[in-house]
Amino acid sequence: MKPNLYLPLAATLEKVVEETHNIKTFTFRPAEPLPFAAGQFVELTVPGLGEAPFTPSSSPAEAERLEITIMRVGRVTERLHALQPGAGVGIRGPLGQPYPLEKFRGREILIVGGGVGLAPLRALLFALFEDTSQYKKICVRYGARTPEDLVYREALRGCWGRGDTLDVKLTVDKCDAGWRGHQGVVTTILEKNELPLAPAGGVAVVCGPPIMMKFTTLKLLELGFAPENIYLSMEKNMSCGEGKCGHCRLGPYHACKDGPVFTYAQIRDLPKIWD
Amino acid sequence: MKPFRLSESNLNAFLARISAGRTIFTHEAVGDQFRLVKTDHWDPSRHTLGTFRPVQPLKSLVFRPRELLGALFGEPGLPALELRIVLGVKNCDLSALQIHDFVLRKNTPPDPYYAQLREQTILVSCDCTDCREVCFCPAVGEQPYPKAGYDINLSPQTSGFIVDAGSERGEALLQTAQEFLQPATEPDLQVRQQNRDAIYRRVADQAASVGLTPGLDLQGAVVKSEGQPLWKAFAEDCVECGACNFVCCTCHCFLLRDGQTGGRMPERVKQWDSCLHKNFARVAGGANPRQRRTERLYNRFDKKFNFFPQVLGHYACDGCGRCTEACTGQIDIRRVLKEAVG
Numbered sequence: 001m002k003p004n005l006y007l008p009l010a011a012t013l014e015k016v017v018e019e020t021h022n023i024k025t026f027t028f029r030p031a032e033p034l035p036f037a038a039g040q041f042v043e044l045t046v047p048g049l050g051e052a053p054f055t056p057s058s059s060p061a062e063a064e065r066l067e068i069t070i071m072r073v074g075r076v077t078e079r080l081h082a083l084q085p086g087a088g089v090g091i092r093g094p095l096g097q098p099y100p101l102e103k104f105r106g107r108e109i110l111i112v113g114g115g116v117g118l119a120p121l122r123a124l125l126f127a128l129f130e131d132t133s134q135y136k137k138i139c140v141r142y143g144a145r146t147p148e149d150l151v152y153r154e155a156l157r158g159c160w161g162r163g164d165t166l167d168v169k170l171t172v173d174k175c176d177a178g179w180r181g182h183q184g185v186v187t188t189i190l191e192k193n194e195l196p197l198a199p200a201g202g203v204a205v206v207c208g209p210p211i212m213m214k215f216t217t218l219k220l221l222e223l224g225f226a227p228e229n230i231y232l233s234m235e236k237n238m239s240c241g242e243g244k245c246g247h248c249r250l251g252p253y254h255a256c257k258d259g260p261v262f263t264y265a266q267i268r269d270l271p272k273i274w275d
Numbered sequence: 276m277k278p279f280r281l282s283e284s285n286l287n288a289f290l291a292r293i294s295a296g297r298t299i300f301t302h303e304a305v306g307d308q309f310r311l312v313k314t315d316h317w318d319p320s321r322h323t324l325g326t327f328r329p330v331q332p333l334k335s336l337v338f339r340p341r342e343l344l345g346a347l348f349g350e351p352g353l354p355a356l357e358l359r360i361v362l363g364v365k366n367c368d369l370s371a372l373q374i375h376d377f378v379l380r381k382n383t384p385p386d387p388y389y390a391q392l393r394e395q396t397i398l399v400s401c402d403c404t405d406c407r408e409v410c411f412c413p414a415v416g417e418q419p420y421p422k423a424g425y426d427i428n429l430s431p432q433t434s435g436f437i438v439d440a441g442s443e444r445g446e447a448l449l450q451t452a453q454e455f456l457q458p459a460t461e462p463d464l465q466v467r468q469q470n471r472d473a474i475y476r477r478v479a480d481q482a483a484s485v486g487l488t489p490g491l492d493l494q495g496a497v498v499k500s501e502g503q504p505l506w507k508a509f510a511e512d513c514v515e516c517g518a519c520n521f522v523c524c525t526c527h528c529f530l531l532r533d534g535q536t537g538g539r540m541p542e543r544v545k546q547w548d549s550c551l552h553k554n555f556a557r558v559a560g561g562a563n564p565r566q567r568r569t570e571r572l573y574n575r576f577d578k579k580f581n582f583f584p585q586v587l588g589h590y591a592c593d594g595c596g597r598c599t600e601a602c603t604g605q606i607d608i609r610r611v612l613k614e615a616v617g
Contacts, residue, residue, distance in 0.1 A: 005384050006531060006545060010348045047347055048535035052559060074559035090347055210562065237558050239531055244378050244386060245548070246528030247556060249578065252585045257382075271501070275564040 005242055008045045008090025009034065013083050014065065019151040023116050024081055025057065025069045030091050033063035037098030038127040039120065039261050043241055044068065044080070045090030052076040053238040055260070057119040059126035066091070069119035069151060095241035096260050099124055099205065099231065108137040108197035112216050114186055114208020115144050118151055120233060121207050132165045137197045140168040143186030143212070147172050147179045167196055186212060187219045199224035207233040214274040217264055227265035234259050234267070276446045278439040279456035280463055281429070286436065289455040290317045293427065293448045294360050297397065300336055301362040302329050311336070317362065324363035324429065326405035328595050332524040333368035336361060337392040338375055340521070340547050346540040353387055356395050364400040366421045367412055367593035371524035373424070374583065374591050378527050388545070397444065400425040402471060406478050409596025411609055413479035414487035417593050420471050430467045437467045482594070486613040493590065493612055497580040500615040501573060509611055510569040512604030517549030519598035525579070525591040550575050576611065
């Protein structure tokens with residue numbers, strides 16, 4: 001962290017991978033290594049335009065380069081999508097609290113992603129892959145709107161589908177005859193008979209659009225996951241990243257400082273958490 | 276350090292001594308109000324300690340409305356800042372700095388701009404001897420004279436002042452002005468207490484006359500009233516101008532705004548923001564947890580009367596009444612609280 005918490009570190013865009021028609025994965029090289037832990041986020045600056053918060057999707061073991069998977073949805077992301085390798089940006093962080101991996105050890109872990117929400121979960125998976133023997137089981141359930149909206153397609157087909165510890169299932173909401181996988185919203189691949197783990201002592205980690213997180217949480221509770229073992233990424237307008245500017249307040253918390261990941265037990269009594 | 280007595284005739288010399296080498300911020304009377312002014316010397320023909328709080332909140336001197344953070348990738352250091360002193364701070368403004376200290380300084384990492392401004396600024400407070408019609412500090416657990424947070428406090432008496440130090444640097448400053456000070460006597464302190472009790476009663480009675488008696492559970496009232504018709508009714512008069520936030524002595528929200536001016540390096544500015552503005556909590560893609568003005572108005576009160584009591588044990592409202600005077604839609608915070616209490 002620089003001495004001035006509001007100013008970014010310079011970084012260079014090295015590589016761009018087109019994931020879908022509106023999602024790209026960018027590889028940035030910060031001027032200094034930027035160590036982070038899975039779940040923490042950074043503020044990415046387009047110089048002269050502004051900054052926006054993103055959770056890196058690359059391995060936390062790599063501090064020299066950060067990959068960030070970004071959907072084109074607003075002013076800053078529009079400009080980011082137009083950047084070519086070599087472009088200069090700013091990175092501020094890491095900010096927020098990481099996933100508490102120490103609480104995940106020795107347990108069965110269910111990871112549920114929706115759309116571009118798989119991006120932060122990819123960094124978590126890389127962290128878990130560092131030593132899979134620490135975890136009893138890792139199940140990934142990922143849903144996207146159409147087959148064309150799935151991110152990290154090659155990785156999902158290849159290296160992630162490995163070993164006994166890891167179990168990956170995908171689904172899409174809509175598809176044509178060419179899709180041979182599952183069709184339906186993500187909760188349809190969360191049925192009891194689809195999950196090779198015991199919800200009672202398990203940990204579930206969810207990231208996706210608010211509506212997906214809401215129905216996934218309800219499903220997880222129905223399956224028997226405890227509210228304190230359901231981890232949710234709360235999307236808020238996070239600006240300063242240090243709990244000062246006031247934009248991302250969520251009840252007694254600031255999403256940027258106390259989150260952005262919260263357990264359902266922490267936030268279930270707060271009003272309008274899914275809005 | 277025990278309290279001192281300062282005679283009326285020594286006031287100007289005393290203020291000149293403790294202000295030496297510092298830029299002065301103090302008050303000028305304008306109509307029936309006071310405004311904060313900057314000066315290089317105390318001029319008794321123009322300046323006054325004020326009898327109640329000025330139009331502008333004290334926060335504007337330590338948490339600037341607009342702070343240029345500099346070139347994006349420039350030197351991270353802070354620009355040099357002169358030593359400053361504020362003469363005549365009132366308790367509402369002083370107590371409000373607890374909120375800013377908590378958010379901007381104790382919540383690490385500290386905001387370096389705020390920390391520097393606080394460090395460089397001596398606060399000389401003064402008991403209120405009068406009030407605005409909109410003042411209601413006793414209803415939020417405050418009183419119209421400081422109990423803590425000042426470097427030096429002056430309590431006006433019939434002739435002269437009782438002076439006491441509230442910090443080590445305040446004590447050190449008083450040491451430099453000993454020739455103007457005599458030890459205060461027990462009767463002096465009794466008179467001070469009588470004056471304080473009298474102004475407290477006056478403001479408390481005025482607040483009670485609109486239904487806000489000291490000790491009301493405003494946190495419980497605001498929480499309980501969420502979703503009640505009163506919020507929609509008051510929100511109908513709100514024009515989202517943000518004036519209430521900007522004149523508020525406790526509001527601390529800001530935004531980081533980037534820009535690029537003619538051929539210069541990209542730069543970043545930190546500037547006050549208003550939670551009543553529609554896009555305050557909006558996220559990329561357009562989702563907005565507080566889409567409706569009613570929700571935003573309630574959120575302002577929830578932050579002041581529920582969030583801060585939870586995290587700090589203190590309302591983020593000191594009853595200065597500035598928001599009532601500034602509101603374009605004539606929303607009176609006292610009426611809102613009264614209706615929430617029921």
